[in-house]
Amino acid sequence: xxxxxxxxxxxxxxxxxxxxxxxxxxxxxxxxxxxxxxxxxxxxxxxxxxxxxxxxxxxxxxxxxxxxxxxxxxxxxxxxxxxxxxxxxxxxxxxxxxxxxxxxxxxxxxxxxxxxxxxxxxxxxxxxxxxxxxxxxxxxxxxxxxxxxxxxxxxxxxxxxxxxxxxxxxxxxxxxxxxxxxxxxxxxxxxxxxxxxxxxxxxxxxxxxxxxxxxxxxxxxxxxxxxxxxxxxxxxxxxxxxxxxxxxxxxxxxxxxxxxxxx
Amino acid sequence: xxxxxxxxxxxxxxxxxxxxxxxxxxxxxxxxxxxxxxxxxxxxxxxxxxxxxxxxxxxxxxxxxxxxxxxxxxxxxxxxxxxxxxxxxxxxxxxxxxxxxxxxxxxxxxxxxxxxxxxxxxxxxxxxxxxxxxxxxxxxxxxxxxxxxxxxxxxxxxxxxxxxxxxxxxxxxxxxxxxxxxxxxxxxxxxxxxxxxxxxxxxxxxxxxxxxxxxxxxxxxxxx
Ligand code: SF4
Ligand code: FES
Numbered sequence: 001x002x003x004x005x006x007x008x009x010x011x012x013x014x015x016x017x018x019x020x021x022x023x024x025x026x027x028x029x030x031x032x033x034x035x036x037x038x039x040x041x042x043x044x045x046x047x048x049x050x051x052x053x054x055x056x057x058x059x060x061x062x063x064x065x066x067x068x069x070x071x072x073x074x075x076x077x078x079x080x081x082x083x084x085x086x087x088x089x090x091x092x093x094x095x096x097x098x099x100x101x102x103x104x105x106x107x108x109x110x111x112x113x114x115x116x117x118x119x120x121x122x123x124x125x126x127x128x129x130x131x132x133x134x135x136x137x138x139x140x141x142x143x144x145x146x147x148x149x150x151x152x153x154x155x156x157x158x159x160x161x162x163x164x165x166x167x168x169x170x171x172x173x174x175x176x177x178x179x180x181x182x183x184x185x186x187x188x189x190x191x192x193x194x195x196x197x198x199x200x201x202x203x204x205x206x207x208x209x210x211x212x213x214x215x216x217x218x219x220x221x222x223x224x225x226x227x228x229x230x231x232x233x234x235x236x237x238x239x240x241x242x243x244x245x246x247x248x249x250x251x252x253x254x255x256x257x258x259x260x261x262x263x
Numbered sequence: 264x265x266x267x268x269x270x271x272x273x274x275x276x277x278x279x280x281x282x283x284x285x286x287x288x289x290x291x292x293x294x295x296x297x298x299x300x301x302x303x304x305x306x307x308x309x310x311x312x313x314x315x316x317x318x319x320x321x322x323x324x325x326x327x328x329x330x331x332x333x334x335x336x337x338x339x340x341x342x343x344x345x346x347x348x349x350x351x352x353x354x355x356x357x358x359x360x361x362x363x364x365x366x367x368x369x370x371x372x373x374x375x376x377x378x379x380x381x382x383x384x385x386x387x388x389x390x391x392x393x394x395x396x397x398x399x400x401x402x403x404x405x406x407x408x409x410x411x412x413x414x415x416x417x418x419x420x421x422x423x424x425x426x427x428x429x430x431x432x433x434x435x436x437x438x439x440x441x442x443x444x445x446x447x448x449x450x451x452x453x454x455x456x457x458x459x460x461x462x463x464x465x466x467x468x469x470x471x472x473x474x475x476x477x478x479x480x481x482x483x484x485x486x487x
Contacts, residue, residue, distance in 0.1 A: 023357075099320065156339040168386040176367060178353030179276070206268055206432030209275055218353030222444035237452050238372045243277055244450030250272035 007033045007099040011046065013058055014106040019114045019122075023102065035095035039082065040065060040072060042094055043105075049159045060119040065090040067231065070168030074119045075106040080170035080229045088168060108173035111216045112180065125215045126183060130167070132211035133204035134187040134195050149195050162190035164232040170232035171226030171234075177218035182226035184212055192245050196212045202249035209246055277448075279342050284338035284445035287455060291442055291467065294434070298474045304482065308411040309402045316407040340382065340403055347375050370440040378434040384430035419480035427479040433473025442467050 008031045016023025030046045037045070037183060040062050048058035050217065063071040072089035076082035082092045105119065113121040151159075163186075171182035188205050189195025197204075227236045272278035292367055300318075303311040318325060392414060400409035443464035446452065451460070 028274075074447050094424075106357075106487035109355055109357050111353050113355075118455065169359050174366070176354065176372070178355065179350070207270070209277055210271060216353055217276075217349035219280060220448070221346070221350070222440070222447050223367040223371045228366035236447065237454070237457075240450045240452035242449060242450075243281070245273075246277045247281065247450060250268045250275075250278065253268050 004063050010102040012104045016115050030152045037094045059117040067091045070166035073108045077104050080174040101125040110172045110178040126167050129212050133207040148175040159190045159193040162186040162238050172231050173241050174225045174229040179220045180212050180217035181220040181239045188242040189238035199234045202253040204247040278383050280448045283342050285447040286335045287441050291337050311411045311427040315478050361438040371437045377437040416484050416485050418479050424483045428476045431472050431475040435468040439468035
């Protein structure tokens with residue numbers, strides 16, 4: 001019942017100057033950690049200590065701190081975002097730890113995510129896969145009437161489940177194969193389910209998978225570790241839907257010749 | 264630029280996965296057929312030898328089937344090795360311990376190892392039995408190979424039985440993950456039926472692993 005008591009924690013944090021230098025785990029001790037703090041606030045406390053001592057603070061990514069931006073990538077005790085159900089690192093609270101605990105903090109590990117510094121990795125490979133087709137091309141014009149295209153509720157729900165992906169990369173980091181199938185599958189699946197997105201589905205599946213493979217992501221072997229770790233609870237059913245879309249596209253898609261400016 | 268979608272398919276992550284899945288399912292089918300045939304061992308030497316003789320007398324058709332089976336096996340093995348090496352590389356320089364919530368299982372994590380055991384097993388298996396001692400026998404006046412005797416003699420050595428049972432446990436572990444995973448790879452995952460596929464996958468693994476193991480132990484107990 002020491003929930004209100006402040007804690008002292010032993011941290012082992014991965015320190016690495018840049019992508020070409022060697023990294024190693026360094027021991028730190030932080031005192032006065034309130035159980036009400038978030039995990040990132042705990043690192044803030046440590047960094048304040050380090051700055052006061054004239055040392056280099058730990059670099060880590062963060063932005064919204066409310067579980068929606070997907071920036072706070074790190075492995076906590078070997079698990080992406082700490083491995084708590086549907087939780088990003090910024091939403092992990094220190095009450096989950098006990099006084100005297102040792103916590104190992106490492107960056108996301110994947111060849112497609114090179115380390116920038118310490119815990120900060122370059123996850124722009126995700127953006128590149130998205131840029132290869134994770135959108136629809138439509139003239140937006142004026143806002144259309146909300147109910148002009150009717151979508152059955154269960155379909156809308158499923159698409160929304162897939163759309164919950166925040167592009168955090170935890171799926172890639174926790175995958176023993178470093179594969180990006182879950183976030184890519186979520187996008188392909190979300191858009192394939194909806195009338196606005198299904199038009200371009202074949203081309204999207206082909207281009208996104210092509211880009212994914214070329215960026216050095218691994219191949220899925222259905223461990224389903226991604227599904228277990230995803231802070232947004234995305235299911236590998238979406239990978240299966242992408243596999244279907246891709247299979248269809250590979251054998252039926254035919255790029256029609258289009259005159260410039262038309263379409 | 265997507266110049267040729269089909270061409271890219273056979274080099275892509277998902278396309279090659281499909282091939283591993285399809286060849287894997289074909290091999291699963293073969294295993295089931297093989298087990299059914301082996302059950303004739305219990306029916307006695309004549310039934311088993313007649314069955315083997317019937318297969319052998321298919322002649323060119325048998326060679327065709329064997330060639331196809333070899334091709335399926337080589338594709339499955341070759342692609343699996345290739346994909347695995349790529350995956351090692353994709354994980355990067357710092358390999359982490361396999362973190363697991365409820366994702367990775369013992370079966371999925373050991374796929375490459377159980378696969379290698381099965382490769383060694385198949386080579387030894389062909390050498391010891393298919394290309395093993397050729398005893399002649401006559402059933403109903405027809406001369407044929409006494410494969411029954413070759414088989415039963417092989418299983419009189421407890422080391423052979425142990426290795427066989429170990430390999431079949433590996434086959435069970437390999438197919439327990441592989442069978443269901445093949446459906447997921449091919450895009451057949453839906454809450455309506457995927458739990459059933461998983462169940463069938465486990466049942467299949469138990470039947471294969473248990474069935475072959477049982478027969479080897481049975482042969483050992485029965486003696487020549
Ligand atoms: S699928 Fe889940 S784990 Fe992967 S990037 Fe999206 S939110 Fe993160
Ligand atoms: S900081 Fe935005 S999701 Fe954690």
